[in-house]
Amino acid sequence: MKRLILPLLGAGLLALNACSTTDSSTNDTAAAGANTEAGASASATTDTTNAAATSTASSDSSSAMQSGGGMAKADPSGPTAPHADDKEFMMSAAHSDQNEIQLSKMALTKGVSENAKTLANKMIADHTKSTANLKPIAAKAGVTLPTDMDAEHKALAPTMAKLTGKEFETKYLAQMVTDHQKTANTLAAHKTMTKNTALSGWITTTLPVVEEHLSMSHKDSDMKM
Incomplete structure (x- = not known):
């Protein structure tokens, strides 16, 4: 009987150890995945923010160039003096x-x-x-x-x-x-x-x-x- 119990106990301990190792590995993998996703999200947010800032700066620069340079032009559809004939x-x-x-x-x-x-x-x-x-x-x-x-x-x-x-x-x-x-x-x-x-x-x-x-x-x- 003792001969039968001892091998069974040994097998049980091995199984528990294997489960513990698997759970730890799974948790580590999940944590690594979460960190990777967080890093990717932060990177994407930074890229989006930088792109928006660049776009805004470009728009402001374009507006400044339009208002500051070039010849002012007539607008036939704008306000006019009387000129029916x-x-x-x-x-x-x-x-x-x-x-x-x-x-x-x-x-x-x-x-x-x-x-x-x-x-x-x-x-x-x-x-x-x-x-x-x-x-x-x-x-x-x-x-x-x-x-x-x-x-x-x-x-x-x-x-x-x-x-x-x-x-x-x-x-x-x-x-x-x-x-x-x-x-x-x-x-x-x-x-x-x-x-x-x-x-x-x-x-x-x-x-x-x-x-x-x-x-x-x-x-x-x-x-x-």
Whole structure:
């Protein structure tokens, strides 16, 4: 009987030891797997975060390049001055020239920066030339061009006249951006409408100048911010 029991006890102990070893191995394997999954998850999270940061930085850089560089352009679908026909367009164009000439002359008396003075002098010269080139086209079409600002700018002028220095310059530059975007839009929009070859040619010549003014105004305005 003892001979039978002893072998059985030995076999039982061996079986228990084998189970214990198997359980330990299984636990170690599970732990290793969990650690591997955790590491992979952390790595994936880090990669995703880095990718998002890179994407954001790239987007910010792209936006900065778009806002800071290149020529400002007309938007024919944006706000425009009245231009239902050639006569109305030419009247609006002449008013636009006077708006910029008169406000720019005012700017030269308001203690603005050298950059703003340079811009104002260019506005006066270019818009004076613009009207001079438009006059014979208008005369041939029987249109008498206005020689003063439009009603909106006549109402604005007294407010501008009360400002000086940096305060005036900030307002002036902002107005130049608004005015030139609207003028550029009007030129581009009417270009597609007019059947007057001479007027179309005038628009072709004038639009790049207005877009240049718009870009310069944007640049100087951004520098004031």
